Amino acid sequence: MIDTIEKEENIISEEEAAQYDRQIRLWGLDAQKRLRGSRVLLVGLRGLGAEVAKNLILAGVKGLTLLDHEQVTEESRRAQFLIPVDADGQNQAQASLERAQLLNPMVEVKADTDAVGSKPDDFFFQFDAVCLTRCSKDLMVRVDQLCASRNIKVFCGDVFGYHGYMFSDLGQEHHYVEEKPKVVKGSNEANDGPEAKKPKVDPNETTMVKKTVSFCSFKAALEVDWTNEKAKNNLKRIPVDYFLLQVLLKFRTDKGRDPQPDSFAEDSQLLLQIRDDVLETMGLSSELLPNTFVRFTRPRLGVSQVDRVEQNGTECRLF
Amino acid sequence: MAKLVGPLRKELAESLSSCRVLVVGAGGIGCELLKNLVLTGFKKIEVIDLDTIDVSNLNRQFLFQKKHVGKSKAQVAKESVLRFCPSANITAYHDSIMNPDYNVEFFRNFQLVMNALDNRAARNHVNRMCLAADIPLIESGTAGYLGQVTVIKKGQTECYECQPKPTQKTFPGCTIRNTPSEPIHCIVWAKYLYNQLFGEEDADQEVSPDTADPEAAWNPADAAARATASNKDGDIKRVSTKEWARSTGYDPVKLFNKLFKDDIMYLLTMDKLWKKRKAPLPLDWTEIHHLEFSQEEACGTGLKDQQVLGVQGYAQLFHRSVETLRSQLIEKGEGAELVWDKDDPPAMDFVTAAANLRMNVFSMNMKSRFDVKSMAGNIIPAIATTNAVIAGLIVLEALKTLNSEFDQCRTIFLNKQPNPRKKLLVPCALDPPNPSCYVCASKPEVTVKLNVHKTIVQALQDKILKEKFGMVAPDVQIEDGKGTILISSEEGETEANNNKFLSDFGIRNGSRLQVDDFLQDYTLLVNLIHSEELEKDVEFEVVGDAPDKAPTPSVPEEGKNIANGNKDSAQPSTSSKAAAEDDDVLIVDSDEEPSSSTMEASPESSNRKRKHHGTDTDDAASKRKRLDQQPADDDEDIIALD
Numbered sequence: 001m002i003d004t005i006e007k008e009e010n011i012i013s014e015e016e017a018a019q020y021d022r023q024i025r026l027w028g029l030d031a032q033k034r035l036r037g038s039r040v041l042l043v044g045l046r047g048l049g050a051e052v053a054k055n056l057i058l059a060g061v062k063g064l065t066l067l068d069h070e071q072v073t074e075e076s077r078r079a080q081f082l083i084p085v086d087a088d089g090q091n092q093a094q095a096s097l098e099r100a101q102l103l104n105p106m107v108e109v110k111a112d113t114d115a116v117g118s119k120p121d122d123f124f125f126q127f128d129a130v131c132l133t134r135c136s137k138d139l140m141v142r143v144d145q146l147c148a149s150r151n152i153k154v155f156c157g158d159v160f161g162y163h164g165y166m167f168s169d170l171g172q173e174h175h176y177v178e179e180k181p182k183v184v185k186g187s188n189e190a191n192d193g194p195e196a197k198k199p200k201v202d203p204n205e206t207t208m209v210k211k212t213v214s215f216c217s218f219k220a221a222l223e224v225d226w227t228n229e230k231a232k233n234n235l236k237r238i239p240v241d242y243f244l245l246q247v248l249l250k251f252r253t254d255k256g257r258d259p260q261p262d263s264f265a266e267d268s269q270l271l272l273q274i275r276d277d278v279l280e281t282m283g284l285s286s287e288l289l290p291n292t293f294v295r296f297t298r299p300r301l302g303v304s305q306v307d308r309v310e311q312n313g314t315e316c317r318l319f
Numbered sequence: 320m321a322k323l324v325g326p327l328r329k330e331l332a333e334s335l336s337s338c339r340v341l342v343v344g345a346g347g348i349g350c351e352l353l354k355n356l357v358l359t360g361f362k363k364i365e366v367i368d369l370d371t372i373d374v375s376n377l378n379r380q381f382l383f384q385k386k387h388v389g390k391s392k393a394q395v396a397k398e399s400v401l402r403f404c405p406s407a408n409i410t411a412y413h414d415s416i417m418n419p420d421y422n423v424e425f426f427r428n429f430q431l432v433m434n435a436l437d438n439r440a441a442r443n444h445v446n447r448m449c450l451a452a453d454i455p456l457i458e459s460g461t462a463g464y465l466g467q468v469t470v471i472k473k474g475q476t477e478c479y480e481c482q483p484k485p486t487q488k489t490f491p492g493c494t495i496r497n498t499p500s501e502p503i504h505c506i507v508w509a510k511y512l513y514n515q516l517f518g519e520e521d522a523d524q525e526v527s528p529d530t531a532d533p534e535a536a537w538n539p540a541d542a543a544a545r546a547t548a549s550n551k552d553g554d555i556k557r558v559s560t561k562e563w564a565r566s567t568g569y570d571p572v573k574l575f576n577k578l579f580k581d582d583i584m585y586l587l588t589m590d591k592l593w594k595k596r597k598a599p600l601p602l603d604w605t606e607i608h609h610l611e612f613s614q615e616e617a618c619g620t621g622l623k624d625q626q627v628l629g630v631q632g633y634a635q636l637f638h639r640s641v642e643t644l645r646s647q648l649i650e651k652g653e654g655a656e657l658v659w660d661k662d663d664p665p666a667m668d669f670v671t672a673a674a675n676l677r678m679n680v681f682s683m684n685m686k687s688r689f690d691v692k693s694m695a696g697n698i699i700p701a702i703a704t705t706n707a708v709i710a711g712l713i714v715l716e717a718l719k720t721l722n723s724e725f726d727q728c729r730t731i732f733l734n735k736q737p738n739p740r741k742k743l744l745v746p747c748a749l750d751p752p753n754p755s756c757y758v759c760a761s762k763p764e765v766t767v768k769l770n771v772h773k774t775i776v777q778a779l780q781d782k783i784l785k786e787k788f789g790m791v792a793p794d795v796q797i798e799d800g801k802g803t804i805l806i807s808s809e810e811g812e813t814e815a816n817n818n819k820f821l822s823d824f825g826i827r828n829g830s831r832l833q834v835d836d837f838l839q840d841y842t843l844l845v846n847l848i849h850s851e852e853l854e855k856d857v858e859f860e861v862v863g864d865a866p867d868k869a870p871t872p873s874v875p876e877e878g879k880n881i882a883n884g885n886k887d888s889a890q891p892s893t894s895s896k897a898a899a900e901d902d903d904v905l906i907v908d909s910d911e912e913p914s915s916s917t918m919e920a921s922p923e924s925s926n927r928k929r930k931h932h933g934t935d936t937d938d939a940a941s942k943r944k945r946l947d948q949q950p951a952d953d954d955e956d957i958i959a960l961d
Contacts, residue, residue: 017622018374025693026463026700029622047358051707058378058703081354081403099403103381237740 012036016106020060032060039063039126043116044133045092048159050080052131053100056107063108065127066100068093069115121146129153134258137222137249144169144218156218158248160258161296165245169215177208222246227283235284243279243289250274259294268294332360334721339363339428343416343445344435345392346370347701348459350382351710352435353396357404359714365429367412367421368393373662379703417444417791419838426452431720433457433713439484443758443789444839446471446479450759451840455720459709463700466709466733470716470749473759475725480789481753483861491856493532496525498592499681502674506694509673510659512578513666515560516569517644517657526560526578528586533855535589569648571641575604575634579676599680607634624689630679637672640665661696670695708733712744725749757788757843766846766862770853771826777817780806783859788843790836797824798831805832821847 012020012029016036024032038061042052045068056064070076072087072095082096093111101109116132117139124130130147132140132155144154148171157166182205225231251267251274252258259267271294279286340361342352345368356364370392372383382399383392391413400409414420417440426432426448434456436442442458449456449471456471458479471478494500495508511524529535558566567573583601587593607630628636643665648655659666667688674695675685692698712731719727729746737743757765767783784793784806792808805824807813816824826832828849835842853860 011620012622017624019377021375021378022698022701023378024622025689025698026702029625054381055704055707058381060378078358081358083403085403085405102384104377105385 016060019104019106023059035060035062037062038128039065041065041067041124041127041130042133043067043131043135045080045082045096046076046134047079048133048157048164049131050082050096052133052157053082053096054103056131057100057103057109060104061107063110064100065110065112066093066096067112067114067116068096069113116143124152125150127152129155131155131157133157136253138253141217141219141222148172148217154218158245160244160248163241163244163296165241167218167221169217170213172214174213174215175210176213177210179206180209181205182207222249240289240293243275243282243284244293246278246282247271247275247289247293250278331718331722335360336362338430338721339365340717341426341429341432342366342435343432343441344368344437345380345382345396345411346376346435346437347379347703347706348461348710348713349392349435350380350396351703351706352433352713353382353400353409355710355714356717357400357407359718362406363408365410365412366393366396367414367416368396369413369415379701379706381703416441419792421448422838423448423451423840426454429454431455431457431717433717434459435710436460440789442479444791447758447789447836447839447841449473450478457713457716457720459713461701461705461709461733463702464705464733464735466705466712467730468709468712468716469730470720470725470728472720472725472728474752476728476749477752478756478759480758481750481756486787489856492523492525493529493534496527496529497532497535497586497589498596499677499683500596502678502683502686502691503694505677505681505683506670506674506691508677509670510695512560512673513657513659513669516564516574517648518659519656520559520561528582528589530589532589532592535592537591569641569645571638572604574641575602575637575676578673579680580604583680597682600682602630602634602676602680604634607631622689624692625687627685627687628675630676630685633672633675633679633685636668637676640669640672644669661692661698667692667695705733708744758841762844763842764844764846766848767859768848768850768853768862769821769859770851771822771828771830771847771849772820774821774858775818776805776813776821776824778858779821780817784834787859787861788834790834790839790841790843792836792838794835794837796833796835797826798833799825808837 040061070092072090072092077083082099087095091113097111140156147154151171154169275289276286345366371389372387374388382396387395393411393413397409397411432449432454450473453473459468499505512526579602583599671688671691678685732745734743752759757763784790794808795806797803830847832845
């Protein structure tokens, strides 16, 4: 869908040009127009969600829907900066709406209080990109699959204490352009001598090169077969966080929540058990994920760790 | 509230709420950093910024809204943060960190200082203050998609000035005045022209043809003769550009013909210059307007500013902007001077027009206002996410620092592309202090080569001590057994010395100067070597400080150094007009970086004679006093470790 985003209003207003000046100078006017024409869904408004919301709104997307069925608690209020101090008990998306909107009045920001699991397939089809945080593995697999058919870009991410991950699926055939400096055909300088200074081809001149790249699905990323030789050889280069993620997603599925400091003892037990099960199923040793991992997966601290792993998904792939 | 400490250990969480931290800068990095600090649990935060909010900040400085434009960044940042964390104890200063009020005692109040700056002068200064106070400093910078964080701890790590940073790119006078070959040369020329006509005249910003150009002379003796002739007679015309313009009433057509026809024809007589170069083609006002009027394309779907006009278009623009600036001058009254500011439309129009006309004369492709503004205003593109990532890393390093886990601290680079190991974030071990650092060594010493008969005291103070060595208020004594005071930081005390030559004080080859900056608690011993063989346009050289000594990178993408910035700021903004320049700059050793973003800015300062510099800062004087600014441009490369 992004390929065909209507550059709805082709003219950029003076106001937009002034406000977006510094980013237009980075990614170009064309990219800014595409942003301007895109609608994004953001699921989950805790610490990570608030950061994503801020970044997308500041970038100047057409619309951002904040979807979260949970209520504001003291913990969630401490995790992010959009929720007012007196909002305990309100819906998280709803409570974040006002401050989110104020970040950039030119973006249409909406709040949706439903649970993402209850949404029908075509709900997702109205968006150009979908960002999922705090979702179950099954949901992420489902959404990723149905978005693939419509070329809707999918980004998943979570924060667990000092750890986190971000996954992006831009489709089987993602087209993009890369800016490369124009190759200056050098003239034969031999005769010119040291003093010759011809007007150069402007060194700033660049050219856009079209490229295509292919992404794997979320499901495929999680269901790597570690028993074959190639995978085993690559094992050393896989960050241990990959396996940590598998464990935490399983915990989330089994318990319907993430590990909490209040239930540290009980949760640690379960985490270690899950670790053993998960790694065994993969045909791997438990030593891959040492016991100490349970200490770092307590509830989300807030934004500082989030920023460490988070980048606006349109820019890069972290893997 | 205390019960929930998340992944932080209880002791750390407690010490966080009691420690005092200073954030220098409330811009791109500053906003993200303040938010992070408060959400992490820091309670006592002081933030200082001399700047006011501009509309171009709003794409990333998220603590500010449109209604805040013109207000103090530090103040509004504080208010916005308090809204989501009312229990935070934040003090905001709308002021320059270089103000002597912020002395070593002030810095000693803090357990940690974090920079969120955009210029080298301030970074140097804070570096020295933190060394003097022995407080850890976290330094950082961003530019576009790139960013960097590092930790500075006296005695344990390099300080900000341990590695000499290559000085700002400068262009020789003859390139600007006689033989430009790139658009930037024309843009620099146009900015000089603005100053010569409407602003503060500067002997280092001449725009008329340079007869003393060594390249122009067929006979070496000729060049010398011309040089002395020039010096004696002033320029080719004895009248200054401003006087000439005045005498014609700032007539735009006369001005046009002088600059783009007469002066060019003069250049053509210096035929040696054009033996191997394409000769410039003079423009004539009347002729231009008789040409077929090339239809300027309709605005279309691009930004208006991104259009490239034709020669008639720029001639018209030149005409209009001269008239507007002339009226501005008249309004201001007798002896008035305008200050160039990229956000002042007629000033920007003038430079766009003049630069393009000159580009046309010298057969270069002309540039849109958008592009000229980038180069003339030294604009660094900036987005929210880079700053967000860097601010996150700053807090992580801060936590380690507060735990005194300096062995865990790193310099971290944020790249645009993953490296061969597929990492976007690359940590490097911190280096130990440089034993010969002229700032943090126990008895800093440096050797400077100059001509004692030609260097005046003012130049020593401004160009060498302030601009090169980053001092704010130097006191200089000659080590001549008598302790003769050459320069006093007290205003007026040594003013009589300013225009005297160093040799007038008995200074000669081998003389030593003791230079103190009491604010920075910094003493530097300067050894002087007399030389009559410095290159043209070079007033001094620091021995052992050549930029080309920087080691070649082993992994190109990872060779970077912290931003220096492109702004110099000294006084708080009082005007509502924002001429703010951008955020922290990161200079990257990558061929992807467009040259305009690696351009250094040099401040336009009153009372100073300056060399030709690449690009100048555009800051409006009404906003801040120009201070010496260390140019940026770190080409130094750091070897990445894992």
